[in-house]
Amino acid sequence: MAKKKISIKDIAKSLGISITTVSFILNGKAKEKRISEDLTKKVEEYIKEVGYKPSHLAQSLRLGKSKVIVFMVEDISNQFFASIARKIEEKAYKNGYKIIYCSTNNDPEKAKALIETFKVRSVDGFIITPTPNLESTITDLVDEDFAVLLFDRWIPSIDCNYVIVExxxxxxxxxxxxxxxxxxxxxxxxxxxxxxxxxxxxxxxxxxxxxxxxxxxxxxxxxxxxxxxxxxxxxxxxxxxxxxxxxxxxxxxxxxxxxxxxxxxxxxxxxxxxxxxxxxxxxxxxxxxxxxxxxxxPLEVISQKLMEGMLMMLDDQIADKQGFRIILPNTLHVRESSDAKK
Amino acid sequence: MAKKKISIKDIAKSLGISITTVSFILNGKAKEKRISEDLTKKVEEYIKEVGYKPSHLAQSLRLGKSKVIVFMVEDISNQFFASIARKIEEKAYKNGYKIIYCSTNNDPEKAKALIETFKVRSVDGFIITPTPNLESTITDLVDEDFAVLLFDRWIPSIDCNYVIVExxxxxxxxxxxxxxxxxxxxxxxxxxxxxxxxxxxxxxxxxxxxxxxxxxxxxxxxxxxxxxxxxxxxxxxxxxxxxxxxxxxxxxxxxxxxxxxxxxxxxxxxxxxxxxxxxxxxxxxxxxxxxxxxxxxPLEVISQKLMEGMLMMLDDQIADKQGFRIILPNTLHVRESSDAKK
DNA sequence: GAATAATGCTAAAAGGATTTACCAAAAATA
DNA sequence: TATTTTTGGTAAATCCTTTTAGCATTATTC
Missing domain, CATH: 3.40.50.2300 (Response regulator)
Structure with missing residues (x-):
């Protein structure tokens, strides 16, 4: 029963105008590109009427950005990582990003293979708990202009942003x-x-x-x-x-x-x-x-810093992409009666 | 320093052959399409040499399949869901699929919004723990030919595959x-x-x-x-x-x-x-x-059935896509001394 | 009235793949 | 020798967007 997805081309044809015009209007560039208000309104109404939604795939291909962040941890079922996952998810979605997760099992070969498969998927950024021997792989990633943020652990020998605790x-x-x-x-x-x-x-x-x-x-x-x-x-x-x-x-x-x-x-x-x-x-x-x-x-702060750093790096405006090195303090909770042995 | 990604076009040009030929070879159709063994070998070697990897984005756009499955649960940081996540991840990756996760918080509006954003991302399938009032949204999804699998809970009133327990x-x-x-x-x-x-x-x-x-x-x-x-x-x-x-x-x-x-x-x-x-x-x-x-x-069996069902639905060969309704037995572990009060 | 500027819009390229339809040249057949 | 078949490939359309460069009209200026 799958009703055919409607494309920008269909809209242009139906309305007897060019694809370009529709695209400009879709991207809020109507004014800037001097499309008349009448036409703009007409197109916008039509778009709403047919419920058109642009293909994210085509956009990603064209723009070279997929709005996907990889969350690569040792084990996603570990409560610590799962909690962080939950928190960064919220923040990512709020900013139009989606998150793909994967677990390395702390195995360098698996980690390398995963990173490789994600490169070809044109993801935009990586949040990684690095395994051993991942130096060169991560350096490559950074060199290839991916946004990379290490967390939980970091690698002293390489030049890469991180969020860790004391x-x-x-x-x-x-x-x-x-x-x-x-x-x-x-x-x-x-x-x-x-x-x-x-x-x-x-x-x-x-x-x-x-x-x-x-x-x-x-x-x-x-x-x-x-x-x-x-x-x-x-x-x-x-x-x-x-x-x-x-x-x-x-x-x-x-x-x-x-x-x-x-x-x-x-x-x-x-x-x-x-x-x-x-x-x-x-x-x-x-x-x-x-x-x-x-x-x-501090799970909440870690997550917040992670997304803050990620978004900063993904935002092309920022010049200094190498200044995000965060070290956060923990809290010691003393619970059993503390003077037990004094 | 980002070195430019090499494309199939670059390969064709460098080797003085057509894009088509390269594509055929890449997709293992050399024999079928009668490309000579000499040329095939030459191209394959060149591909290995320059480390070419096809753009997944372009492939997805062309083929209409993104090889992405959405894992939409109530709360990914919940141990139950995190454990399932870990297990289906493994199986998905083994089959070339990636998993995007998201949490609904059991909020129907949030769930609907999430599903909407994923539709435009051309994901292939959905594994969902449905919130209330999601009947029509899920029916739409099924009608639009997405692979949909409910789990943990299901919706009796609609016609949709599921994996649940007794x-x-x-x-x-x-x-x-x-x-x-x-x-x-x-x-x-x-x-x-x-x-x-x-x-x-x-x-x-x-x-x-x-x-x-x-x-x-x-x-x-x-x-x-x-x-x-x-x-x-x-x-x-x-x-x-x-x-x-x-x-x-x-x-x-x-x-x-x-x-x-x-x-x-x-x-x-x-x-x-x-x-x-x-x-x-x-x-x-x-x-x-x-x-x-x-x-x-039975976490392991649930995960296994989930991916089994998903892959079955994603595999176009299968005619009967509506026959995957699994109800699994649980195990009662009796732990405290069981005759305590007898 | 002629030259210039502004208006409103569009054609086409690009992004990177897959696939259909077709085309020469060589080989096989009659 | 003329015709058919096979071999080894390729051109171009397609998937869906974004964006650059440009093109007619109309309005303005001198």
Whole structure:
């Protein structure tokens, strides 16, 4: 039953005028191009009547802009990325942009392949959580005049805009929080990876421990996606081997979830036996008994900055496209009774 | 520094042959169109050498297919939808399709506007969790030959393919499970909405209660997005007013999260004071102490069926495009010690 | 009244592909 | 040798817009 899509040509023919005229009117250039008001009105009415909508595809081809932004993250089903997705979606749509998402699984080859397929789709911009070894691919992208914005993690060696958070500083603060509440044997649970944000968190922990002259206990779990079933068990073993630990700092929330299970299995109580803090706040931490302290990334601000930066770069007027480097502060939420061990 | 994109025309000129020939070779029609092997090889090598990639935009314009599928859900940051997103992404990309997402917030006007903007972008298909009052919009879509697949909820009054789960049956089972474990005053916590899946869950509960001749206690919370802060408190009031309740059935997981908080505040213990079950399983339910029973929707199968149906509809060969109506069974996970109250 | 300026509009190119219809030249057939 | 068939390709239309350059008229100026 598919009724044939009406084109600008059809309109021109029906009205006995030229395509050019219709196009000018459609693009609000009637005045500028000296189309008479009478004709303008007539065309506008006809357009409304037949419900004509220009083909975005043809426009994109002609103008070389597709009004599409790619949102390439490690895993779109991860709550953190999904939340950002939701927020940038809103802002993008408001500005006439659509968002295509994809997940890299932190696999460089997959990331490269995805970027390649998007190049040929003439997307306008990329918001990316880079995988390792993506330097040259991203540099190319920037050279080819795509708008590129890294987030969550960045790549120090290349010249590219980004929006990230203060990983090291917040990790330092969180560790210090544990220390100030009586912990001196604090374990750091993280994941084996080149991801710079993870490294920065480790640095923050390390620095805080060194400042106080405390020994470090670090558990580097293998990186995997999806989350391995045995993760909780591995943490449990680590806790048993280091039974003197009185504090735990999880580098990201899904590690904390697994860790909480391990603590439960071992009948270690929070906050009496162990003080816990996690990077990346989560609804769960407030639900869990007792509530778990966590570092909250400013999702709303991150999203807002992401779109702000994107739109700035996409807007040809702006000369300085290389000055958008945003580092945002996090918030440490102290939740379990904080003087538990004092 | 943006190096100019090379086009099929450039190749033809460089090699001193016609555009047509290049196109035939690119599309693997060299043999069919009787292009000599010599020339074919020469062109293929040149293409590889200059790294030519056809413009997807131009192809889409010419062929009328964009290889884009819209994934329109209530809220992409919801774990359920985000998980589906992740899974269909994989399958879509494997088949050369990209996915644009958008969230309706369950607002019919927003949904209609979104669908309108996508029509002009010549997307090929829509995977939709319909809002209320979307009947005519979706019928139009189907009439205009877009591939449309509803999921999570469907619209009985219109002729459109879908992939859903057995809401009523599973709700009946879950309620029966509570009854079999000694509950006879079971509260049903749901949300005020026209969404058919919510209604079906209510029906399942109602039926089970009526079969056993037990009184029903239903709490209809106002629909809202994002989740209201006072939700937990409202559930708490309900529990206080109906202090004789010994079982609770939550129509969806985020209600259960709020409910668990309320139970905690009221010092009601699970399973001793109250047996609980929730629709939509969640990682949390396994983490929570004690573990919470829940009905798990088959995410993997749902995703697989969605893409299977989509691809089938997009594949022009298939004649019967109206025969894809899938209803999938869920799994009830019984987690707290099941004989608690026997 | 002739030259200039303004008015109102349009033809055609461009963007990058696919595809139909056709055309020479060479080979095969009669 | 004359005719038909096959081979190896190409020109041009098409998808739908945007935009440059220009062209008749009419109005204005001197």
């Amino acid at each position: 990983n090291e500083k917040s990790a330092f603060e969180a560790t210090t929080h544990l220390i100030n509440n009586g912990c001196n044997k604090i374990g750091f649970i993280t994941v084996e990876s080149d991801q710079i944000q993870m490294n920065d968190r480790l640095k923050g922990y390390t620095k805080a421990m060194e400042v106080h002259g405390f020994p470090k206990d670090i558990l580097m779990l293998p990186f995997q996606n999806p989350v391995d079933q045995g993760l909780s068990y591995k943490i449990q073993l680590f806790l048993q081997k280091n039974s003197e630990l009185d504090g735990l700092f999880f580098a990201t929330n899904y590690l904390a979830f697994e860790g909480l299970q391990a603590l439960n299995t071992l009948k270690k109580r929070i906050p009496n036996d162990m003080l816990v803090v996690s990077f990346d706040d989560h609804y769960f931490f407030k639900l869990f008994q007792p509530n778990i302290s966590a570092i909250e990334q | 809401n009523e049956k599973s709700a009946f089972e879950a309620t029966t499970h509570l009854i079999n474990n000694g509950c006879n005053k079971i509260g049903f916590i749901t949300v005020e909405s026209d969404q058919i899946q919510m209604n079906d869950r209510l029906k399942g509960y109602t039926k089970a209660m009526e079969v056993h001749g037990f009184p029903k206690d239903i709490l209809m919370l106002p629909f809202q997005n994002p989740v209201d802060q006072g939700l937990s408190y409202k559930i708490q009031l309900f529990l206080q007013k109906n202090s004789e309740l010994d079982g609770l059935f939550f129509a969806t997981n985020y209600l259960a999260f709020e409910g668990l908080q309320a139970l905690n505040t009221l010092k009601k213990r699970i399973p001793n004071d109250m047996l609980v079950v929730s629709f939509d399983d969640h990682y949390f339910f396994k983490l929570f102490q004690p573990n919470i029973s829940a009905i798990e929707q």
